[in-house]
Amino acid sequence: MNNKLGLKILAILLAIAMIAGGTVAASPANGSEIPHPANMDSIEEIYPLDDYAKEKLFENGFVVLKDHEHGNISDCYWGLFDESNVSVFITTDALLHIFHVVHDDMLKEIEKEHLYNSTEFLVQDMQKLSMDEYQNTSPDLAHVKEAARRNVVFVTVACKLLDGSYPVPGYAEENVTEYVRKILEHSATEFYPGDDYTQYKPRGHYEGDPALERYFRCMKWLSRRILRIEDEMHPEDSHIEIVQAAMISEMLRDSPEDMRLWGKVYNVTTLLVGTADSITPVMVKNATDNVFGANFTASMLENTSNIEKLRVEFRKPEYPESEIIPVPLYSPGDIPPKYIQFMGERYVPDSYVFQQDTYPHIPYLTRLPKGLEVMATMLGSERADQLLESEKETYTGLESQMNKLESEFGNYTTEDWKKNVYCNWFYTLDPLLVEFNESYPLFMQNTAWQDEKLNTALSSWTQLRHDYILYAKQTYVPCPVAQGYGYVEPIPEFYSRLSSLCRKIETELSDEGVLPEKHRDGFSSLAGKLDTFGTYARKITHNETLTTDDGEYVYGGEQDDIHGFGLWLLGFFSGWNDGIMEEEPTLVADVCTNSFTKRVLHEGVGRFNPVIIIYREPDGKALAGIGYVMSYYEFEEENYTRISDSEWKKRVETDALPPRPFWTDSFLYPAEERVQGDLNRDGVVTAADAVIALQIAARGRHNDLADMNGDGRVTALDALRILHAAVGGVEL
Template sequence: MKISRIAAACLFAALVIALPAALTGCQPAKNSPRQQADTPQVSSSAADTVFAPYSEIPVNVKPSVKPYLVEPNLSNVTNKDLFSFSPAAGKLLAQNGFVVVASKDHREFFPLYEVNRYAAVPVPNFVTTDAMLHNYHLYFSHLLRTLEKDRLCSELQTLTVSMLAGSEQQYGDLKGTAWENAAKRNVAFFAVATRMLDPTAGVPSYVQREVEQELQLIAEHRDTMRPSPVMNMGQPADDPLAVLNEDYTQYIPRGHYATSDDLRSYFKTMMWYGRMTFRANNNDETRSAALITLLLNRDKDFASWNRIYEPTNFFVGKSDDLGFLQYRELLGKIYGNTPTLNQLTGDNNKWTAFEAAVDKLQPPAINSIPVFDENIQPDREQAIKGFRLMGQRFTIDASIFQRLVYREVGENSAGERRMLPKGLDIPAAMGSEAAYAILDSAGQTGYARYPENMRKLQTYLASLDTATWTQNLYWSWLHTLAPLTEPKKQGYPSFMTNQAWTRKQLETYLGSWTELKHDTILYAKQVYAEMGGGDVNDDRGYVEPNPVVFARLASLTQMTADGLESRGLLNENDKESLERMEELALKLKVIAEKELVNQPLTDEEYDLIRGFGGDLEHFWLEALRDEGVDHRSAVAQNPASLIADVATNPAGEVLEEGTGYVSEIYAVVPVDGKLRIAKGGVYSYYEFPWPAQDRLTDQKWRSMLDEGQAPEQPAWVKSYAVPQ
């Protein structure tokens, strides 16, 4: 087969990115072909459509906890006899002041804390940042999932049916003209979407062959480099660079979209609308895009489109590709107003002016199209720029990835190309010296231009203001994680002031970031706690003193509730839960501030720590009630572990990011001037390459964990973690 010979002969180079995004685009500057290798150009202005503002909660505290040492045999720890540690765990606990112990016993966070509370001798709770970040993920996923099921699925059906009918009408009007093939392509384009939403729907006979071929490729979802039968309709197939190739492995429903037929159909259709590109350098495809723009300009169709785009914009961000809004604006400028079909197709001079104007528009910041090696296809920007109906969204982390893989970085000394990024690239770009050191020791910084690009990213990201970092929920989530990139200095509890804790914070960062990528996998673009009577029975616990993280989490929760409520997208039950979550985050912030300045906690605050597991269970149940979960016994079927592919090597490999069982953390903490061990739960983070044709679902990943087939965690966690 011809394409397979081409694929075998060519080296692929693209980072295929598919996860949520920012409300402002990330565009390279004009007349700068290497700008992609510099920094993302993110506007710091407010978004075009603002669902809700972000209200920063101030944290003003000077940490002043006196340093302390843990004796090697834990002799100065009051409740050490409650615990039995392996020699390796005991050594790390004494050395670092904390230790993480892997476990297969904890499928969710809340049971671990409830076990502490109801043990024969209660164990002090260690309320972790991880548990609260996971709490927010549960609700973010719930809100997005219910929005899709209750509103967006039906809206997508309405839009698709109308656009297919409109395309058929246009095709009938344009038969026999130079626009016939473009109109025919659109009929096929919307017929594919119609069939994915309704397998019983009819397909116009004149596009049935291409539609069936396309649907077969989507159903098989095994090819990463295959010409699209629909998008290449009526165009020469003898020039491989003129052929639009698609990565059909992206159509494997994953994340929460693998849980029902409706969500699977929604996922595949939105992936189709989000990835298929009417390329700007192709005259016939640009005609198709202009025809779609005319249809979408109809009030009812624009309303349907916007009712999908606007709320997903709030969750994830703006499209990174050209689309309806840009094309409609250009048509209005050139034709004097949005033209009629006859005006559009009947004035060649204005059409030529429109094509020239499209050519001057900025290309996407993130490439999500498989393209050929630089030596074969040097002008990547022209190859990837084009119109998408519901383009996948720009995200700042994907943009970071884009600048740290081939082509933006070159080969290393062994002649190898960096075709997949590393999760640690993200906190390193955010300023984490520890993350960069780990990357450096693993040889990841040895690619040409990697250090330079990383420095430019660090400088640029450090310059962004709060308004930019909080323009939507995706960016605000990353803003919440940012304090985890900073090492803790003197004045914090001693267990937090060492390299091991700095690395432990990276696992928290990457665990929560993995949940963010999982929740937004469809939209984001992919490149390719009562006081006792004695020391032993004293179960007063401790909150991990990260007040800035808790404050930002409260702000993020409030922004989530306000934004959805302002558009009538939040029911009373969810509003009440989000308000309760915000209140909990604020109370933990206050407790953390008190701990850092050695201020005694109240009985009520210790009770809050003691009952933390009950709060987590409440939020877990509320976040899963739309899935039919109404009792904690369902935790085995709804565990915390999840998986998300975040980048693609077009040669057939993806980068998987996962969280596993909840690990136990034991920290030696000061309470009333004495040291005690408190126990909590933290993420277990995984990262590994995997075949693209088998992009992992949560269900398969959980089976791998249960059957002992999961790969090992990254080596750098061994400085603070031990096996069960």
């Protein structure tokens, strides 16, 4: 190939990359040059930069140093405390991580001190009531008798998961033993009407704590077990299961204490993560009251005509259809749209996005979605949408589905976003995902910073999924005085929303009587700090000077307050809040499962990376600051494998990590090395990559990683080469 032709091809490829929203970092929108900071030597004493790192720093106004990794956020910022000539940069990542630590620790304590005991009392009492129902039901009522027996099995499994020595009646022993074995082994995967028992592997903050592991398995069982209203493929079972549901509703009706316990567990978890994505026992009671009146008894459902009357009632719109498929299916129509669950896995909007962006809504059996789709559709991130261009070109129908979802979420009101902690967390992330205009500092006015904020939002979203992995579908010494430069990430609305979320949790869970005092104090302290930083952020956006210690302020100026963030963190995690223990950011959550390929999508967070920024003060002085940002990973596991936190931490410690997403190249130094043929960017070449290459070829598109022979084209032969590489064959 001659040089002119090569340059033409290179120019075309660069143009395509820019049109497709690739990771070529744009300079600040107003064309201004990044100034040289007065304190650059002090910065490099902490993090030396080679010429390539400096090139990225002065191109974008910031750089994230991938090869420098840190664990505890307090250690990160405390290490800068005595560096008075270094500007301490408070990142949204740091504050989101602190919120996650307090929130996750709170959730653990609420579960151990309140929900565990309430659940145990509830299922043990309902087990006794179920046994009485079975004993008192005449054998002449065959369906009702079997429904009563199955209810004994259902609640006895729950009791057994909390207490391995719990007695089992002989008529239920075979079924109970089998279910408990499958749950404890958490390896079997059954298609509907069975269950995916890999979901019962304790993950998140439940792993490693015996009590929380027992609670996890029990609550999963109570939330996942489906009672069918109607099922043409299994009519006998659906007849029995609708009777089961009516019996459970009747037992709760007749036992005010059990109804109180069920309501406590359901209401607290609803405040946190939202309502069930199924019909609840309370709705079943409403249905039986509407059809049969207050004198309803389950024995009335031996009559098939009464069963049909109840089914007609359930077909009314006030009884919700489930939005998210909970179990593996051979085909999408296998599972009926409405079913009943005792506690119900919760409807979460990001799982709804994943449901809508996969088969059968788009015609590709093997596809797993991307975290970017959540940011693009739920939060309207234009940058995320740009980065998904090649994905939309590859998978017909994805773009129209995403447009539909974006329209749906665009109709959400502020009240919709604030209805529970889970949705409110997304609402807090929303201000991070905008295109920052000329009113913001230069380092924020480029696509690289938008990519870094996607990294922040996706990392925080991973923490959210991790915290709610059970329900969705952590001698007195006088303080020194801080002195030095300081700067906060100037997004005022972010601080306001996260502060509001802290106060919402503090108020609503206190009203329920379940919020521990240390977490109430923790959320209150964090909210106060966020309010202060929000004030500083507004001053920065208005080009006002943050004060320094000139003797006028008793405790130093505003920049000194920021510079001393590390000291505040040490106090926050070591004593002021009576035992909230700091956690490293490394965690993982599985978020989507493909029944056809048996592959499981995971979102992970690694260690903190330092970020160096360059900014101007209102007087024109240029300074460099150091802060810390999270590291986001997205990867797939085969054969229904679900990775726990401890397994992920081992990968982090041994550097056995998947590559960072391709779009992080715009702000990371050094950038990730890309594997030729790895089109879904999961770090390995598989047959799935060959399928993607074939689709690219069919559409006449180009992708550098798919062009295996470097001829500037992607053809079916390239797809074949990728397939050979995937199976270890010879290169063609």
